[in-house]
Amino acid sequence: MKRQLFRIWTAVWLIAAAAISCTGDPDVDRVGLVSIGQESLTADGAGEELTLDVASNAYWHIEFTDPATGETVRWITASETYGTGDASLKLIVARNRSTSPRTAHIRVTTDSESSTATILLSQGAGTVGGGDGYGFPIYQMFSIDDKLMLSNAFIEGGTCYFDDGMILSRTGSPAEMTFSTQTHTNPKSDWYFQRGVVIGSWETGDALQLEIPLKESLSGDLRYVYGSRRDGTQNASHAWVFEWSSDGAEWTPFDGASEGGVSDAVWKIVDFTIPEAKAIPAGGTLWIRHRCTDGASASTSASNPTVAYQTGFCITKASAEPTTVAPMDDQTVVFSTGFDDLLDAKAAYIDMPLDFMSSFNAGAYSLPREQAGMVDFAECYIRPGFLQVGRGDEAIVSRYTQGSYTIKLADRFEAMRILKSDLKLTFQASAMIDAYGKPTDPGVVVKVDGASGATVEGGTLEGVENNAFKSFTVYVRGATAETEITITSADMTSSTDDVRFFVDDILLEVEGEPQRPSADDPVKAAIAELRAKAGASAVTITDNLYVEGCVVAADNLPEGCFALQDDQAGIVVACPNHGVTVGDLAKVVVKDASLARNGDGLLVVTPAASDRVSKTGTAEQMPASRMISVAELQAGTWEAMLVTLPESQVVESDLSKPLSGDITLELEDRVTTYVLKTYAHASFASAAVPQKRGPVKGLAGVGFVMPTSAGDLASMNGTRFGEAVYAIKPIDGHLYALGTTKNFTIGNATFDQATKTVTYDNGHSIYKVGDTSTDFTWGCYGSKKSAAANMYDSRLYVTGWGGPNWQENGLVFKMKATSRIVGNLRFGFGWFGASGDNLPENWKLLWSSDGTAWNDGVKVLSLTSSLTELPSDDPGSEVFTFASNANAGGYRMAYFHVPDDKAVPEGGYFYMKIVQADNACQRSGESVDPSKEMIFINGFYLQTHERRAYHTSDLPSGDNVVLTEGFDDNLWGPDQFAYAWQSFAGYKVAYKAPEGWSIAGSVFEEPGHVRIGNSGTDSSSSLTTPALEALGNTPTDITVRFKAATLLVGAAGLVPDDRTIRVEASGAGAVGSEVYLPATLSGTAETVDQATSDRMCDEYLRWYDCSVKISGATKDTRVVFTGTGRHFFDEIVITKD
DSSP: OHHHHHHHHHHHHHHHHHHHHHHTOOOTTSOOOEEESOSEEEEOTTOEEEEEEEEESSEEEEEEEOTTTOOBOSSEEESOSEEESOEEEEEEEOOOOSSSOEEEEEEEEETTSSOEEEEEEEEOOOOSOOTTOBOSSEEEEOOBOTTSOBOSEEEETTEEEETTSOEEEEESSOOEEEEESOSSOOSSSSOTTSOEEEEEOOOTTOEEEEEEEBSSOBOEEEEEEEEEESSOTTSTTOSEEEEEESSSSSOEEOSSOOEEOSSOTTEEEEEEEEOGGGOBOTTOEEEEEEEESOGGGSSSOSSOOOEEEEEEEEEEESSOOOOOOOOOOSSSEEEEEOOGGGTTOOSOOSSSOOGGGGGOOOSBOOOOGGGTTTEEEESEEEETTEEEESBOOTTOGGGOBOOEEEEEOHHHHHHHTOSEEEEEEEEEEEBOBOTTSOBOOOOOEEEEOSSSOOEEESOBOOOOOBSSOEEEEEEEEEEETTOEEEEEOOOOSSTTOOOOEEEEEEEEEEEEEEEOOOTTSOEEOOHHHHHTTOOSSOEEOOSOEEEEEEEEEOSSSSTTEEEEEOSSOEEEEEOTTOOOOTTEEEEEEOTTOEEEEOTTSOEEEEOSSGGGEEEEEEOSSOOOOEEOOHHHHHHTTTTTSEEEEEEEEEOGGGTTSBSSEEEEEEOTTSSOEEEEEEOTTSTTTTSBOOSSEEEEEEEEOSSEEEOSSGGGGTTOOBOOTTSOOOOOOOEEOOOOEEEETTEEEESSEEEETTTTEEEETTSOEEEEESOOOSOOEEEEBOGGGOBOSSTTOEEEEEOOOSSTTGGGOEEEEEEEOSSOBOEEEEEEEEEEEOTTSOOBSEEEEEEESSSSSOBOOOEEEEEESSOBOOSSSOOOBSSEEOOSSTTEEEEEEEEEEEOGGGOBOTTSEEEEEEEESSOOBSSTTOOOOTTSOEEEEEEEEEEEOSTTSSSOOOOOOSTTEEEEEOOTTOOOSOOTTTSOTTGGGGOOBBOOOOTTOEEESOEEEETTEEEEOSSTTOOSOEEEOOOOGGGOSSOEEEEEEEEEEEOEEESSSEEEOOOOEEEEEESSOEEOOOOOSOTTOOOOBSSBOHHHHHHHHHHHSSOEEEEEEEEEEOTTOEEEEEESSOEEEEEEEEEEO
């Protein structure tokens, strides 16, 4: 009976509950119920909005879960996630970013959990790609949402499908592709713009493949840009081939080689051409692939053998379009530039949304020669056909700097004969959206100097857009020749303000009628224009002209004469009592002047009166001396200009003469000669002629050179041709580290804080003079004084610069002489500081034989880590500037001369001292802070600085000798065998091969030998002999002999490069068995003690005699020397067997 009553009451309750539910007004005193009006839901794979009907008499909430795992899914969102009573909900089902269908449970539950209703939502497979193809230029970036998840593509296995239709695939062996927002570690926070996909590992034949549907037909010269980490494609020896295809079946290699981006190693650039005959039509597909040719070398990281593809991919024209801006003229256009000198720049365009790639520039801007004197600039960087002003780099926040571009009116107003004028400045400007997706606000402004009286209208630009050039017009009122117009940004209020912007198509025009000089005033002409008026006999200049330049010589010229030189030419001016001296800027009015050659063959202009010559100023620096050949001297190509002739010596028959008169000089061949002319009234005419050899400087005549002072002959102090060179025993002052990575200590020297002295085991020392009030830091340190990972990071941090007694500050190197110290010497050292510290800008080196009397005249060459071609044998300067990086100018090479009367005997001491040249701070407008540290890194060395001092060859001759090369003319670069392993890092001087020889990749000049290879993995650099024409057509067996060695690097341990050396026969011949270096040579030593260091230095810092047979060589044979890694070669001898 009780059970029946229960059933009756339950039925009554359900009827009541149903009635309540229909009203939509829940009754909390009742048991809550809920139901869903649909049995199931189905959504389109492209995404869809659906309706869900909920019926309930209670409070409820909704959730969406994975049927398999029960975890919440995020691809469904509801218009309401909780409610009361009945409701009709809108469900947003996101696009299915997968090629597989998916399902989710929709569960509605009363808040009291008394009732639950569940249905299944099914969504179809996602569609691959979208849109109607890519227009040109083509770009595809990886985008993320606010949860840092990939938002414009989905990844399945080894394939990434972009919403716009591009498909990125890894082909070949199976591999997973994963998305990462930290493909690099800079910066340490907010790193998410360093995003991309990571793929690995790699086998030979695997490829990264792009399928790009095209909206437009595509052909022509193209540039492919992408971001990557660890594929090594910025190096010549990388393991990748780039190819394109129109069908994914037939592939064509790219024409260009892959190059690394200048501003950041992540960017890679490869040019390629799609011929018009093979144009890919609209609606077709462009395929690009990076095919791996060596799986073992696919990644540059042994610990992480994956490759990351970062930011995105971009295809543009290989060269930007030229400008249409009007050229400069002498009527209305004062200045114009469309930056057409930058059309081929390998950098990012700014009018495309390229995320982090938008920051990609091609390095520091260099002014075109034709704009010299018209433009000054600071912190400007190269873009394709336009200019970046200011610097910014989201990856390294210390790289934000303000830039400026300044137009100087003096030269143009003079050429246009304008005294004063209003000007109209029109140019294109753009800002950018940075890697974080934030619009920048550089605050572009136009300013004028504060002294000329000119003013600006509309100088603050309004409406500068991001990633789009827009035209702006600014007016300059009352401009004069002294006016300077600067385009710049708002001042930075913090070190991370991003004020970079972009300019193009600058046009500066006369506005209105300018104020011009009187018609009686002379017009400026270039000196070359004046020279062109010369005739076979004397000519009188009738045009009202003047020339202007720098006085470069006055002492050693015909009496009453001086030499005037501008950027392009020079001329001798005859004017007694002219009143100008060397270094003056002078103006010479030449109307009515006589122009004729004198008895010595010099072209001389004689003004009509002495008042036609006037001083206009003082040169900031003298014109550079131009390196010329004897043939150019004989032809008079550079007459009346400062020049430098190759190493020469006075012929033996003239060695007893004074300089006065004509002295014959000869080159090393003893056949090529020219004349050194000194007039009897010159201040140094009575001096004896130089007894030794060296480069000769002076003022060029026609067939003769005139020294402008005794200093022009000061470098003629080398050993005479054919005589044995005295070479000192090299002094090695490097700091040798022992131990293991991040646990290194300096093993060959100690430091005393009290005396600020480093004392070497072999008797050398380094000590500070002047301000020694602040403690130094000594030891093995990396960046920001972290524990050094590499042996070469042995450092002494030196304070005590600047201050009221800055002239007394110096760092002294006391060297114990292991042989007599005399002659031409070279001193190498590492010296740099932090860019943000207030440290001295300008430095000098002094030398001493006794530590008391100091001598100057030391010239310093600062080299970067890139391949450098030296313009002459005297490329240094006595003042060298601050460097903020060891490998970017921090390693220095100095050269100077110690005469016999100041020689140091063996066992004595020789001294060098680094001193401040002045007290200017390297941070403009700041004062030098004595507490800030300069860094002495790695060590020092001293050796002879002359050709044939070291590694001099004694090569055979005879009928069976086909070719010899001893590289004895090589002077520059480090000597791997004279001192320690790190000097090579900053000294990369390009080898200039003799005629007939050829170079591929990186070949470096070193004293008496060469180095082939730029990195430990470089396998593409080589040096190739001329064809062996002496062999004729008959196949002949030959033997190739040479000396070789392999680089030993002090890195995370003692690490020798790959010991693979190869000899190849190009043209004809077969190379025999190749075994060059002993198999017993030690490999990498991760723990370095003194015994290990001694053993490995003995093994690697020496030459090995090598030989190989080549059979069937003919006159077409060329022998190629190459290998993998960095190797040294000398004494190449090829003989017939």
